Amino acid sequence: MNWQSDLNAIKSAFPVTLERWYEHHKRDLPWRHTRDPYRIWLSEIILQQTRVAQGKPYYERFIEAYPTVADMARADERELLRLWQGLGYYSRARNLHQTARYVTDHLAEKFPDSFRDLLKMKGIGEYTAAAIASFAFGERVPVVDGNVYRVLARVYGIEEDITTTKAKKTFAALAGELIQSADDPATYNQAIMEFGAIQCTPLSPDCLLCPLQQQCVAYQTGRQHRLPVKAKKAPVRNRYFNYLVFQSKERVAMHERTARDIWQNLHEFYLLETDEPKGQLRDLPIPEPISELVESGTLMALPTESMQLLSHQRIHATFYIIDLPDDLTGRLPADFQWYSVLQAGRLPKPVLITNYLEKAFG
DNA sequence: AAGCCGGGGCG
DNA sequence: CGCCCAGGCTT
Incomplete structure (x- = not known):
């Protein structure tokens, strides 16, 4: 077995390993009990650049105030912003309202059901479109968020600076290849992010109890603390x-x-x-x-x-x-x-x- | 490609 | 105090 087929073997085993790990370690979170694209969308917008612990109470309050996309569309924008207060990145709240109105008024309250169409909505970028498309509709598109950068950089020993456009392409391509071997794309996407959030953490990854320890390039070469490489922007x-x-x-x-x-x-x-x-x-x-x-x-x-x-x-x-x-x-x-x-x-x-x-x- | 937008938790 | 977080939009 040459290194090429060896690498391919790792690539096809990796998604399934993560999916199995996920079934045992996943946290019980409210947006994991639904396939309603509205709720998944709401959770994803709230969780942009925001930790689960911080976003969760907001998610509960929003669902209570606006159970459906039409309820949110009807809401007064000031009221919506007040509910958002304290979460930061307030343009997320404004985009939320705009998209709720668009879906209600122009799409008959039916959310776009593909990665491509989701991308057209205000406030939905590559990551969020992939998340909704896979979680709600089972589409086989990879999420690439901060967790994914970290996990892939470590497991595959990728030294590229993740702040560059070139690196984004590298990681997106690898993620796209990997998800082809997943049993279920939604589970795999959830799994790799959950894995990054609670096992392969930024500062002190739990390598000793890691199911990928053997194939992780970073661990095998003692570089887990230095990956991913992220250039800090020099202050002017x-x-x-x-x-x-x-x-x-x-x-x-x-x-x-x-x-x-x-x-x-x-x-x-x-x-x-x-x-x-x-x-x-x-x-x-x-x-x-x-x-x-x-x-x-x-x-x-x-x-x-x-x-x-x-x-x-x-x-x-x-x-x-x-x-x-x-x-x-x-x-x-x-x-x-x-x-x-x-x-x-x-x-x-x-x-x-x-x-x-x-x-x-x- | 780079700047901007935030609040909170962590070591 | 610096880093990082289920990123996206604008210039």
């Missing part, structure tokens, strides 16, 4: 660069950046960085020797503002032109030099500075 930091553009007789003072920071070895004006925007020169924390220069100089025109986006930073720049009397031009820090506009134009500079020079002196 706001920085405020207040430039004092000292000028004297058609020349400007510049220096080279040397710090371990952006724009290393590029030239810029005298910089005061603050962690919040400062609208005026007098609000800036100007150190002693420089403040004397500013006092003696002349502020020319209004400050110019511009912004530059970097990968993980947003630079907000404000430029103040300060004209210095001749006798003070030697008082800047030692690394500053005076350049004609032409000379300054030839220095290596950040785009932000180049643009400013062009606009102010070009």
Whole structure:
């Protein structure tokens, strides 16, 4: 038996193993006692990005308030939103109402009964369409939610970053292949999600009592805690660069950046960085020797503002032109030099500075 | 492809 | 405090 047929054997055994596990471990949840697409739809919308424990009481209240889709369609939107209060992602509630009205008014209270038609409803995406189609109508379409990413990434040792579009395709294709071997697509879909929720959990998966321990690539290679791979988005930091553009007789003072920071070895004006925007020169924390220069100089025109986006930073720049009397031009820090506009134009500079020079002196 | 939308529970 | 949760819509 080569590895290819070996892998296929695992693939066909996997769904049935999960289905059997599910029959023994499934939680008793209210939406598991019905095949009414309305109730299943409601439960799926509530459970989007929401834990079962948090959503369950809401589900009970909604079913009591609106036993049928027509009841929900007739409801006042403010009342529906009030019932939703505290669940978050409030657009879910608005979409819920819209779809209830659509099903009632245009589909004679009969829910779409296929994955394709369900997808057309407001608030129903790939995951929810697959969930309703399989749970209510037995369609053989795979759900791919956070649990499925985690379980498949671990069992098959998939290292792709699950936040990318490419990875979504990889997982959807694998899930679509796997569900072909399921005894019952609805049970299998429930099973893989339940398995992810209570056995193959994000932080401390119960690998020691896991029925897939032998075939799980992650466990066999000790990587279960590092899968799935999920890139964290780098937070964009706001920085405020207040430039004092000292000028004297058609020349400007510049220096080279040397710090371990952006724009290393590029030239810029005298910089005061603050962690919040400062609208005026007098609000800036100007150190002693420089403040004397500013006092003696002349502020020319209004400050110019511009912004530059970097990968993980947003630079907000404000430029103040300060004209210095001749006798003070030697008082800047030692690394500053005076350049004609032409000379300054030839220095290596950040785009932000180049643009400013062009606009102010070009 | 990336940003936005939320509240709660967990280690 | 950061991560994650039965995702989907908009830009």
